[in-house]
Amino acid sequence: MASKKLTWLPDTWDMVFSIKTFMAAMLALFIALCFDLPNPYWAVTTVYIVAHPLSGASTSKAVYRLVGTAVGGAMSIVLVPNLVNAPELLTLAIALWVAACLAISLLDRTPRSYGFMLAGYTTALTSFPLVDNPATVFTYTTSRVIEIFVAIICAAVINRVIFPRHAGPVLTARIDAWLSDASVLISAALDRRPEDPALVRTSRRLAAEAADIRMFTTHVSYDTSSHSDLVGASRELQGLMITLLPVVSGLVDVDAALARTGYEHTPAIKALITDAAEWMRMKEPMPVERYSELLAPLQTLEAEAMCSSRWQDLLVLDFAARLRDLLEIWNDCVGLRQDIASGTPHLWKKQLFGFAQATTRPTHKDYGMALFSGFSAALAIVLGTVFWIMTGWSSGAGAPVIAGILICFFAAMDNPTPIIRKFMIFSMVALVLSFVFVFAVMPVLSGFSSLVLALSFLFLPLGVLIARPSTFLLGMALSANIPTMLTLQSRPSFDLASFLNTNLSTILGTLMAIGIAAVVRSVVAEWSARRLLKAAWTDIAAVARKSQKRDPQALLYTMLDRLSLMVPRLGSITEGSAVIQADMLKDMRVGTSVVDLQAYKGLLLADQRAAVDEVLDAVASFYTERRRRPEAQPAPSLLQAVDTAIGALRDPVRSSAARKTLMALVGLRHNLFPDADQLQDIEPLALREAAE
Numbered sequence: 001m002a003s004k005k006l007t008w009l010p011d012t013w014d015m016v017f018s019i020k021t022f023m024a025a026m027l028a029l030f031i032a033l034c035f036d037l038p039n040p041y042w043a044v045t046t047v048y049i050v051a052h053p054l055s056g057a058s059t060s061k062a063v064y065r066l067v068g069t070a071v072g073g074a075m076s077i078v079l080v081p082n083l084v085n086a087p088e089l090l091t092l093a094i095a096l097w098v099a100a101c102l103a104i105s106l107l108d109r110t111p112r113s114y115g116f117m118l119a120g121y122t123t124a125l126t127s128f129p130l131v132d133n134p135a136t137v138f139t140y141t142t143s144r145v146i147e148i149f150v151a152i153i154c155a156a157v158i159n160r161v162i163f164p165r166h167a168g169p170v171l172t173a174r175i176d177a178w179l180s181d182a183s184v185l186i187s188a189a190l191d192r193r194p195e196d197p198a199l200v201r202t203s204r205r206l207a208a209e210a211a212d213i214r215m216f217t218t219h220v221s222y223d224t225s226s227h228s229d230l231v232g233a234s235r236e237l238q239g240l241m242i243t244l245l246p247v248v249s250g251l252v253d254v255d256a257a258l259a260r261t262g263y264e265h266t267p268a269i270k271a272l273i274t275d276a277a278e279w280m281r282m283k284e285p286m287p288v289e290r291y292s293e294l295l296a297p298l299q300t301l302e303a304e305a306m307c308s309s310r311w312q313d314l315l316v317l318d319f320a321a322r323l324r325d326l327l328e329i330w331n332d333c334v335g336l337r338q339d340i341a342s343g344t345p346h347l348w349k350k351q352l353f354g355f356a357q358a359t360t361r362p363t364h365k366d367y368g369m370a371l372f373s374g375f376s377a378a379l380a381i382v383l384g385t386v387f388w389i390m391t392g393w394s395s396g397a398g399a400p401v402i403a404g405i406l407i408c409f410f411a412a413m414d415n416p417t418p419i420i421r422k423f424m425i426f427s428m429v430a431l432v433l434s435f436v437f438v439f440a441v442m443p444v445l446s447g448f449s450s451l452v453l454a455l456s457f458l459f460l461p462l463g464v465l466i467a468r469p470s471t472f473l474l475g476m477a478l479s480a481n482i483p484t485m486l487t488l489q490s491r492p493s494f495d496l497a498s499f500l501n502t503n504l505s506t507i508l509g510t511l512m513a514i515g516i517a518a519v520v521r522s523v524v525a526e527w528s529a530r531r532l533l534k535a536a537w538t539d540i541a542a543v544a545r546k547s548q549k550r551d552p553q554a555l556l557y558t559m560l561d562r563l564s565l566m567v568p569r570l571g572s573i574t575e576g577s578a579v580i581q582a583d584m585l586k587d588m589r590v591g592t593s594v595v596d597l598q599a600y601k602g603l604l605l606a607d608q609r610a611a612v613d614e615v616l617d618a619v620a621s622f623y624t625e626r627r628r629r630p631e632a633q634p635a636p637s638l639l640q641a642v643d644t645a646i647g648a649l650r651d652p653v654r655s656s657a658a659r660k661t662l663m664a665l666v667g668l669r670h671n672l673f674p675d676a677d678q679l680q681d682i683e684p685l686a687l688r689e690a691a692e
Contacts, residue, residue, distance in 0.1 A: 010464045010467070010468065013053065013165060013467070014053075014464050014467040014468060015464060016163050016165075017051075017053045017165075017463060017464075017466075017467045018459075018460050018461075018462075018463025018464045018466075018467060019460065019463070020158050020159060020162050020163070021047060021048065021051045021155070021158075021459075021463045021466070022455075022456060022459050022460055022463055023158050023162070024047045024051075024151075024154040024155040024157075024158040024159070025043075025044045025047040025048060025151075025154075025459065025483075026452050026455070027154045027158070028043035028044060028046070028047050028147075028150050028151040028154040028155075029041075029043055029044050029488060030448065031043070031150050031154070032147055032150060033448070033489075035146075037143050037146060037147050037150075038140070038143050038489075039143070039144070039147060039489070040147065040488055040489055041483040041484055041486060041487060041488040041489070042144060042147040042148065042151075042483075042484075043147045043148070043150050043151040043154075044151070044483040044488060045151075045479075045480055045483045045484060046065065046147070046148045046151035046152065046155075047151045047154060047155045048459075048462070048463075048466070048476070048479035048480060048483075049065070049476075049480055050062040050065055050151070050152060050155050051155060051463070051466060052159075053165055053467050054165055054166065054170060059156050059159070059160070060111055061111070061114065062152040062155055062156055063115075063152075064111065064112050064114045064115035064118070065114065065115070065118055065148065065152065066145075066148060066149060066152050067115045067119075068114065068115035068116065068117070068118030068119040068122060069118060069119075069122050069144065069145055069148045070145055071115075071119040071122075072101075072118060072119040072120065072121070072122025072123040072125075072126065073122060073123075073126055073141035073142070073144060073145050074141075075097055075119070075123045076122075076123050076126040076127045076130070076137060076141050077137055077138055077141055079093050079094065079097075079123070079127060080127050080130055080131070080134050080137045081134050081137060084131055084134040087131065087385075087389065090127070090131070091381070091382060091385045092382070094123055094124050094127055094128075094381060095377075095378035095379075095381040095382050095404075096378060097120060097123050098120040098121055098123065098124055098374075098377050098378060098381060098404055098408070099120075099374030099375060099377055099378040100120070100374060101116050101117060101119050101120025101121075102116075102117055102120050102370075102373055102374045102377050102407075102408050102411055103370040103371055103373065103374035104116045104370075105117040105120075105408075105411075106366075106369070106370040106373055106374075106411060106412060107365045107366075107367065107370050109363055109364075109365075117408050120377075120408065121377075121401070121404055121405045121408050122144075124381060124400070124401050124404050124405075125401050125405070126140060126141050126144055128385075128397040128400065128401055129397055131397075171213070171234060171340075172337075172340060172341050174209070174213055175213065175237065175241075175337050175340070176283070176337070178206060178209055178210065178213065178241060179283050179333065179334065179337060180283070181202055181205075181206055182206060182241075182244060182248075183277075183280040183281050183283065184202065185202050185203055185206065185248060186248055186277070186280055186326065186330070187277045187280065187281070189248050189251055189252045189255070190251075190273045190276065190277055191277075203245060203248075203249070203585065204563065204566075204567045204570065205567060206241075206245060207242075207245055207560055207563040207564050207567060208563075208564040208567040208568065210238060210241045210242050210245070210560065210564070212564070213238055213241070233336055233339055233340055234340055236336060237333060237336040237337060237340065239557075240329050240332055240333050240336070241333065242556060242557060242560045243329060243556055244326070244329050244330070244333065245560065245585065246556060246560075246585055246588045246589055246592065247322060247325050247326050247329060248326060249585040249586070249588075249589060250322050250589045250667065250671075251319070251322040251323060251326055253586070253589065253670060253671055253674070254315060254318045254319045254322060254667070254670060255319060256670075256674065257315050257670035257674065258312070258315045258316065258319055260674075260678070261311070261312045261315065261678055263312055263315070263316070266297075266301070268297035268300070268301075269297055269298070269301060271297070272294060272295075272297045272298060275294060276294065276327060279294075280330060283334050283337070284334055284338070285331055285334050285335040285338060286331055291327075291331060294327070295324065295327070298320050298323060298324055301316060301320050302317060302320045302321075305317045305320070309650040309651065311678055311679040312678075314646075314650075314662070314663075314666045315666065315670070317663060317666075318663055318666050318667060318670075321663060362554055362557055362558050362561075363557070363558065363561045364532065364535065364558055364561045364562045364565060366531065366535070368531075369528075369531070372521070373407075373411040373521065375520075376407050376411070376516055376517070376520050376521040377404050377407040377408050377411070378404075379516055379520060380400065380403035380404045380406075380407045380512060380513060380516045381400045381401075381403065381404040382400075383400070383403075383512065383516070384399045384400025384401075384403045384404070384509060384512055385400045387399060387400075387512075388400060393501075393505070394501065395498075395501035395502050395504075395505045396505055397505070398502065398505030398506055398508075398509055399505045399506075399508045399509040399512060400509065400512075401509065402505070402506050402508075402509025402510055402512075402513070403509040403510070403512040403513040403516065406420050406423065406509070406510060406513035407513055407516065407517065407521065410517070411521075414522070414523050414524065414525050414527075414528050414569070415517075415522040415523065415524070415525075416517045416521060416522065417514060417517045417518045417522050419473070420510065420513050420514050420517055421514055422473060422477075423473070423477050423510060424507065424510040424511065424514065426473070426474055426477035426478055426481075427477060427481050427506060427507060427510055428507065429478065430477065430478045430481035430482045430485060431481075431485060431503050431506075431507070433458065433478070433482060434481075434482055434485035434486050434503070435499070437454070437458065437482075437486060438485075438486060438487075438492075438494065438499060439494060439496070439499075441454050442454075442486075442492060442494070443494065451488075458482060459479065459482075462475050462478050462479040462482075463475070463479075465478070466479065481506070484506075485499075485502075485503050485506075487499075487502075524572075525569035525572035525573055526569075526572075526573045526574075526577055526579055528569060529566050529569045529570070529573060529579045530578075530579055530630065532562045532565055532566050533562075533566075533579060533582050533584065533630065534627050534630075535562060536558075536559050536562050536584060536587055536588075536591075537587065537623040537624075537626050537627050538623070538627060539555065539558065539559070539591065540587060540590060540591045540594060540619070540620075540623045541619075541620045541623040541624045541627075542620075543555065543591060543594050543595060543598065544594045544598075544616045544617070544619045544620035544623070545616070545617075545620045546598065555588075555591050555592065555595060556588060556591075556592065559584060559587065559588045559591060560588070562584065563584045563585070563588075566579075566584065578630040578631050579630075582630070586671055589667060589671050590619070590668060590671050590672065592667075593664040593665075593667045593668045593671070594616065594619055594664075594668075596660060596661070596663075596664035597612050597615065597616060597661060597664050597665070598616070600657040600658075600660050600661045600664075601613070601616075601661060603655065603657035603658075604649075604657060604658060604661060607648060608645070608648045608649055608658065608661075611641070611644050611645035611648045611649075612645050612661060612665075614641040614644065614645065615638075615641045615642055615645050615665065615668070617641075618635070618637060618638040618641045618642075619638065619668070621635075621638075622634050622635065622638055622672075634672045634673065638672065639669070639672075639673050639676055642665055642668055642669045642672075642673075643669070643679060645665050646662065646665050646666065646669070646679065649661060649662040649665065650662070
């Protein structure tokens with residue numbers, strides 16, 4: 001009980017992080033003051049913005065910030081001198097630039113997207129204060145880049161030299177946790193317990209975590225530990241992790257189809273499943289000899305089923321193929337994990353679904369929402385600028401800038417209004433703290449050392465807040481606002497009117513952002529999740545209509561990425577929604593089967609190829625209809641087309657392409673029609689001709 005009461009206390013690493021960040025901020029402030037830079041407080045603000053408990057993450061964030069700031073500053077140098085005499089055009093140009101940069105950042109969805117977003121709002125941040133004095137745009141912009149550059153160097157050096165906390169071990173720990181949860185999921189699948197709601201939630205959470213680990217690996221590449229040399233192995237492992245989920249889901253599906261036929265696994269297969277479950281709990285790679293012994297019963301099962309064309313035996317072949325894939329993927333997963341931990345190379349050899357590993361790993365791109373979010377940011381800047389011009393408020397330039405920045409910051413959220421409202425509350429807290437510090441503390445300070453001592457009482461607690469995920473927003477809002485509100489400069493000003501005007505424009509800009517987010521930008525979680533589903537269905541329909549060979553791994557990456565985006569939204573959607581009832585993992589399995597059909601149909605006989613084309617056309621029609629009506633179910637004509645194609649390919653004397661096509665058709669049938677009657681066993685054509 002006592003330990004629960006003390007969970008709010010910071011741990012040692014939190015305090016170390018806070019002290020290092022404060023040291024970096026004060027070093028940056030000292031350098032900026034020594035060189036008499038115009039706005040030294042930007043250096044302090046930048047240190048806290050790029051601060052991260054992990055040294056690699058801090059460095060990657062700093063690099064992207066520097067690049068984004070330089071690009072945004074260059075755009076200010078281009079726009080302000082040329083359009084300063086046409087304020088309408090200048091406002092429109094800045095708004096469109098911010099909108100374009102925000103849209104690109106939302107489409108990128110990697111840590112480097114921060115650089116794109118920053119390039120946008122830096123232009124607004126450096127342009128609006130200079131409309132009355134455009135001749136200083138180059139000097140002002142260059143000074144800002146230098147201030148940020150100084151802050152980045154200070155943050156990087158302090159974070160790397162003094163008690164660095166590397167991202168590599170954190171990545172390894174997250175992979176271990178993922179594999180542990182995955183082993184539980186696989187054990188449940190092998191035990192025929194697929195309907196457990198807790199396991200359904202686990203499957204969705206693993207999809208989201210796998211995608212998040214993939215993003216996290218970018219930070220590891222900037223790490224100074226030995227793990228930075230193993231980024232390639234980490235990315236290979238994440239590819240296998242993403243592929244593992246639909247393989248498990250497919251195994252569950254075909255095993256359920258087998259159970260409906262009354263099939264019981266042989267004692268040898270039951271023993272294999274038991275041994276495999278025990279091995280997966282150990283999370284260690286299996287020696288080659290032991291692995292061959294483990295697969296021996298599976299090879300026997302496949303050899304027996306290969307000689308038959310009965311529906312049950314076709315399901316057995318499908319089950320054996322999926323179980324083999326599962327075991328091989330898992331063996332490579334734990335092998336790569338061991339190599340990442342030890343720093344040794346791994347001879348990765350698995351080719352999933354008969355194809356090589358994808359050369360690219362595409363992610364979901366919602367062009368519509370990216371453009372809509374960009375429009376919202378542009379609207380905030382335009383309306384804020386109109387208010388500034390109409391009121392003639394000398395400090396009003398801060399309102400459109402802050403409104404645009406906040407819309408950019410939270411553009412990835414469905415409904416950013418609540419969090420922007422929180423940000424405004426935290427900004428008001430920062431305003432009160434800054435007011436007390438400026439007018440009660442700073443007048444009695446006598447030098448830089450006394451200023452550092454006084455600031456430590458403000459910023460050391462803020463560093464602890466930033467280090468803890470539960471209080472990150474509060475800490476970041478305060479630490480990003482307070483240095484600016486304090487206007488830390490070599491010649492501080494204690495003008496109350498200037499203080500209130502400047503900082504009230506920040507509050508007004510936040511209010512504008514809240515209004516625009518509430519009226520224009522906010523959408524419900526179900527709407528976003530439905531868009532993700534429709535995008536997945538569109539992809540499947542497109543693959544079914546296109547005859548060229550497609551990479552199944554690329555399709556898996558995109559659809560797993562969509563599932564990872566959908567998972568956080570499911571908690572906000574009612575149980576009766578069609579989104580909740582949809583199974584994207586099943587759609588992924590269908591998509592993979594469609595890719596296989598397209599890949600191998602060109603090697604079939606003419607009548608077989610025609611039958612497969614009928615199936616592909618029916619699948620495309622079904623998923624096209626499903627875009628219009630999410631509750632739509634596959635039509636009987638699709639089942640008939642699948643059965644006809646299976647009949648054309650059931651001959652046990654078949655080529656490798658025909659066998660793989662047949663397995664894809666079998667997978668389609670039990671995925672799309674799990675409750676359909678068992679396919680009747682027919683006498684194969686070759687046997688009938690032999691009898692005659």
